[in-house]
Amino acid sequence: xxxxxxxxxxxxxxxxxxxxxxxxxxxxxxxxxxxxxxxxxxxxxxxxxxxxxxxxxxxxxxxxxxxxxxxxxxxxxxxxxxxxxxxxxxxxxxxxxxxxxxxxxxxxxxxxxxxxxxxxxxxxxxxxxxxxxxxxxxxxxxxxxxxxxxxxxxxxxxxxxxxxxxxxxxxxxxxxxxxxxxxxxxxxxxxxxxxxxxxxxxxxxxxxxxxxxxxxxxxxxxxxxxxxxxxxxxxxxxxxxxxxxxxxxxxxxxxxxxxxxxxxxxxxxxxxxxxxxxxxxxxxxxxxxxxxxxxxxxxxxxxxxxxxxxxxxxxxxxxxxxxxxxxxxxxxxxxxxxxxxxxxxxxxxxxxxxxxxx
Numbered sequence: 001x002x003x004x005x006x007x008x009x010x011x012x013x014x015x016x017x018x019x020x021x022x023x024x025x026x027x028x029x030x031x032x033x034x035x036x037x038x039x040x041x042x043x044x045x046x047x048x049x050x051x052x053x054x055x056x057x058x059x060x061x062x063x064x065x066x067x068x069x070x071x072x073x074x075x076x077x078x079x080x081x082x083x084x085x086x087x088x089x090x091x092x093x094x095x096x097x098x099x100x101x102x103x104x105x106x107x108x109x110x111x112x113x114x115x116x117x118x119x120x121x122x123x124x125x126x127x128x129x130x131x132x133x134x135x136x137x138x139x140x141x142x143x144x145x146x147x148x149x150x151x152x153x154x155x156x157x158x159x160x161x162x163x164x165x166x167x168x169x170x171x172x173x174x175x176x177x178x179x180x181x182x183x184x185x186x187x188x189x190x191x192x193x194x195x196x197x198x199x200x201x202x203x204x205x206x207x208x209x210x211x212x213x214x215x216x217x218x219x220x221x222x223x224x225x226x227x228x229x230x231x232x233x234x235x236x237x238x239x240x241x242x243x244x245x246x247x248x249x250x251x252x253x254x255x256x257x258x259x260x261x262x263x264x265x266x267x268x269x270x271x272x273x274x275x276x277x278x279x280x281x282x283x284x285x286x287x288x289x290x291x292x293x294x295x296x297x298x299x300x301x302x303x304x305x306x307x308x309x310x311x312x313x314x315x316x317x318x319x320x321x322x323x324x325x326x327x328x329x330x331x332x333x334x335x336x337x338x339x340x341x342x343x344x345x346x347x348x349x350x351x352x353x354x355x356x357x358x
Contacts, residue, residue, distance in 0.1 A: 051068070051069070051095050052064065052065050052066070052096050052127070053069055053071045053085055053095055053097045054097075055074060055083050055097065055098065055099045056074075056100050056101065057074075057076055057081050057099060057101035058100075060074045061074055062083055062085070064085075064095075067088065068087065068088055068089050068093050069085055069087065069088065069093065069132075070086040071083060071085045071086075072084055072085075073210060073211075075208050075209075075210075077208065079103055079200045079203075080200070080203070080205065080206055080208075081102075081197070082196065082198070082208045082210065083097065083195075083196050084194075084195050085097065085193060085194050085196075086192060086193045087133070087192040087193065087194075088192075089134065090192075091134040091135075092131050092132065092133050092134045093134070094129060094131045095194075096127040096128070097127055097128055097129075097130065097196060098124075098126065098127035099121075099125060099127075102121040102125060103121075104200040105120065105121055105201070106121065106200075107119055107121065107198040107199060107201055108198070108199045108200075108201055108205070109124075109198060110196070110198075111130065111196055112194060112195050113195065124198065128196075130196070132192060132194045133191065133216075134192060135188055135192060136191050136216045136219050136220050137184075137188045137219075137220060137223050138223045138224050140227075140310050141184070141223035141226065141227045141281055142184070142188075142223055143256075143279050143311055144227050144230070144279055144280050144281040144310070145181050145227065146256075146279075147256045147279055148177075148230065148253075148254065149181050149185070151253045152178055152181060153178060154253070155170075155174060155249065155250060159171055159174060159250075166242070167246070169240060169241065170237065170246075170250050173236060174233075176233065177229075177254060180225075180229050181230075183222060184223040184225075187214055187218070187222040188222075188223065190211045190212060190219070191213060191214060191216065191219040193213060224281075227281040231282060231343055231346060231348070232346060233254055234251050234254040234255055234341070234348040235341075235346035235347055235348045237250045237254065238251050238348040238349060248350060251349070252351075252352065254348075255339070255350050256279035256280050257277065257278050257280055257284055257341075257352065258277045258279070259275070259335070259337040259352035259353070259354045260275050260277075260354055261273065261274045261275070261354040261355070262356055262357075263332065263333055263356035263358050265329070269319055269320075270319065270320040270330075270358075271317055271319050272290065272318055272319075272320065272333050272335070273315065273316070273317040273356075274288050274315070274316055274356070275313055276305065276308065276313065276314045276337055276339065277312075277313040278308045278309065278311070278312055278313070279310070280310060282310065282341055282342075282343055283307040283309050283310065284308050284341050285305060285306045285307060285339070285340050286308075286338050286340055287303060287305075287337070288335060288336070289303065289338075290318075290333050290334070291333070291334040291335070291336070292320065292333065293330050295323045295327065296322050296327075296329075297320070297321055297322075298320065299318060299319040299320065299321045300317075300318050301316045301318025303318070320333070329358075331358055332356060332357040332358070333356040333357075334353065334354075334355050335354045335355070335356060336351060337351075337353075338350075338351055339352060
């Protein structure tokens with residue numbers, strides 16, 4: 001059975017608040033359809049609340065009932081009001097932004113600094129919809145920068161606490177590296193936002209300061225530039241730092257390449273598997289070696305790789321053999337991967353270590 005609702009009831013409620021339309025449906029539906037109407041009410045309420053941002057002009061605050069949005073800034077200058085809303089996800093999100101407390105009859109609407117249209121205060125109170133874009137980041141660049149963010153911050157803090165010429169020489173480069181990474185993420189975050197300013201119709205817009213928002217190409221290029229600068233930084237540190245331990249520690253923090261290993265017995269024979277994962281934006285090459293007890297050697301497996309592309313892993317397995325019959329295999333095997341990264345005339349090497357254990 002279908003519930004019929006008098007059109008005049010729906011329209012009268014929708015005029016004051018379209019989100020209350022569902023209450024009219026519940027009150028007027030016949031008893032046989034009441035439960036179904038309540039179910040639809042809950043579903044529609046969840047859908048509507050998932051993309052609603054409400055701006056309270058008097059309080060100079062905005063709230064969202066969805067974690068997908070962060071209404072971070074509200075500015076009020078006379079009868080002019082502006083709001084900045086961030087999309088906290090990486091995919092495009094549609095949002096309805098409602099303004100509470102408007103005093104003028106009509107407003108000029110500016111979106112991201114450009115004039116859009118004239119809207120009545122009633123329309124703006126009910127809410128205007130806008131799709132905030134998702135990430136524009138270069139996938140290769142952000143795959144490179146993401147693991148570097150905590151590593152570079154940590155090594156910078158460590159070097160600040162150490163004395164000596166070596167640590168002091170790293171500070172400027174590491175500080176710049178922090179800024180390059182932060183700038184790339186900030187550019188993408190700001191791109192995933194919308195700035196809406198309401199100006200009384202026909203009035204002159206007063207300057208409001210919000211976050212600097214680049215266009216799509218410029219925001220994406222910021223990440224690529226950060227990766228380019230990171231390679232200049234790692235090659236510079238590799239060239240100027242003379243202490244080999246300090247040099248490797250710093251270059252490793254600037255290089256998003258990981259090295260892992262595992263060790264197991266297969267048919268009673270020891271087998272080691274080593275994996276080099278390249279998250280750098282540049283291809284890498286290298287060699288793998290094992291430190292074995294006297295009388296043991298590596299059998300099989302290719303222990304070198306060349307031009308390992310960004311986002312790819314190199315995996316190799318090899319056996320351990322002993323000159324002595326029935327010798328007990330070692331409990332662990334220290335491994336070293338020497339990784340080389342080169343672009344143009346800038347080169348860096350990093351020694352990565354892993355321990356394969358049974």
